[in-house]
Amino acid sequence: MKISNLRLFRYELPFVKALRMVGREHISRLGLILCLQDDDNHDGFGEIAPLPGLHKESLAQAIIQIRYLAPKLKNAPLKAEFALLDGHLSHWLEPYRLFPSVRIGIEMATLNLLSNATGISLCHMITQSNSLSSYLPLNGLISGTQQEIKVASTELLFEGYRTLKMKVGRQTIEEEADTVRMLRRLFGRDVAIRLDANRSWSFDRAIRFGETISDCNVAYIEEPLMDVSRATIFVRKTGVKIALDETLAEPNAIYREIPIECIGAFVLKPGALGSVEKTVELARYASEYNIPVVLSSAFESGLSLAFYSSLAASLNATETACGLDTYKFFKHDILLSRFKAKKGIVNVPEAYQNSRHLDWTYLEEVPL
Ligand SMILES: O=C(O)CCC(=O)c1ccccc1C(=O)O
Ligand SMILES: [Mg+2]
CATH class of the missing domain: 3.20.20.120 (Enolase-like C-terminal domain)
Structure with missing residues (x-):
């Protein structure tokens, strides 16, 4: 299995009323959705949503980083070991020194894609226990x-x-x-x-x-x-x-x-x-x-x-x-x-x- 295609989308979600978050007033939340696909057209979505005040990176900087990374992600192997959460994801992504918001989005999309491709829910894929609370x-x-x-x-x-x-x-x-x-x-x-x-x-x-x-x-x-x-x-x-x-x-x-x-x-x-x-x-x-x-x-x-x-x-x-x-x-x-x-x-x-x-x-x- 490998990542064969990537697409990126932008959203703006309005708040019910102006909201104070980390010292600033916001009327909406901006973010990105990364869509990864494998050869069989399974997809996995991940969210990249830097929050001003919490994250140092801006949305524009996140987009630049994703554009830089996209060719490197294309054809990258989709390893079942990623689901172990024991260092395989870090080993893959750490060398790119990504912004926290970008890195979590790629990890989310990758794990969601693995879950979709294998038909095993995320919860069961990443845990060894079978007595989980729903x-x-x-x-x-x-x-x-x-x-x-x-x-x-x-x-x-x-x-x-x-x-x-x-x-x-x-x-x-x-x-x-x-x-x-x-x-x-x-x-x-x-x-x-x-x-x-x-x-x-x-x-x-x-x-x-x-x-x-x-x-x-x-x-x-x-x-x-x-x-x-x-x-x-x-x-x-x-x-x-x-x-x-x-x-x-x-x-x-x-x-x-x-x-x-x-x-x-x-x-x-x-x-x-x-x-x-x-x-x-x-x-x-x-x-x-x-x-x-x-x-x-x-x-x-x-x-x-x-x-x-x-x-x-x-x-x-x-x-x-x-x-x-x-x-x-x-x-x-x-x-x-x-x-x-x-x-x-x-x-x-x-x-x-x-x-x-x-x-x-x-x-x-x-x-x-
Ligand atoms: O923790 C929660 O219940 C909601 C999340 C939250 O409060 C929060 C959300 C965005 C940024 C900072 C914080 C915070 O916990 O300080
Ligand atoms: Mg807090």
Whole structure:
């Protein structure tokens, strides 16, 4: 088997309303879909969607890189070993020094093509286990004013979500801490509350926030500190565990220096890590130390979300809610049957099946 043909498409997915992502306002999401084909006309789609602020590369730079790479991918062997996620993909792609968004897109397209060509679902192809969960709970995303959060979280709970994730570091510390206290009062013990500060606080401010919510039984706060080297003191002082997100995408593996008991979760964004195998490696480290793994999106389309759902299921990361609730901010998807959760839970095989059928009306070909 080999890759015999490549095509590239562009999409623009409008948001339901203007959305703040990594410090910027966006009204839509731009991205690319790479389509790989084998000799038998099977196809495999992969998404390349650099997010300004999260990725250093722009969409235009990603296109240039794909154009440069296209002749090298053509006729490249499609090896069954890629599915082992044990280094074969890296061995193939590392020499090209690709942008993270481009690399994950090529890996996604390749694995999806392998799955289509062999008729084995992605989940079963990349895991050795045959007792996989088909159901993946999501953390319901909430942000905005206290009143907006109150309304949104009540709706999410009513729908069936049992884990909420609130963005912090946007209003004053007092206001946000007050909102967290309100959530805990409203929902009692049976709701897990996660927070994400995206490194917006100085150490002193983070401590002040952490101390104010220390009795709220928050599952964790993602990246509270600008300087992650002080994470241990933060946790010891506040009793609130931290989750690692941005830190995991950094090259020097600082996460290994943080005491395990301080870490509430690894938030794994394959799109930011830029490699499925890197994601798997981090997930293995986490499970070795009983750190929960939270597979998470960078506001990609349903194609990536379905792929990440399968990855989460194959890693047995279905116990803790995942960060794939971003789909609800899009007016529509590039899939004919869009990625969705029912009662806060994704049906993984169904989502994967649906991700094989694109809605071409939203895709415009980019010449290679
Ligand atoms: O983790 C989630 O639940 C959703 C994803 C999310 O919050 C996110 C999306 C894009 C960029 C950064 C982040 C983040 O976790 O900080
Ligand atoms: Mg985060």
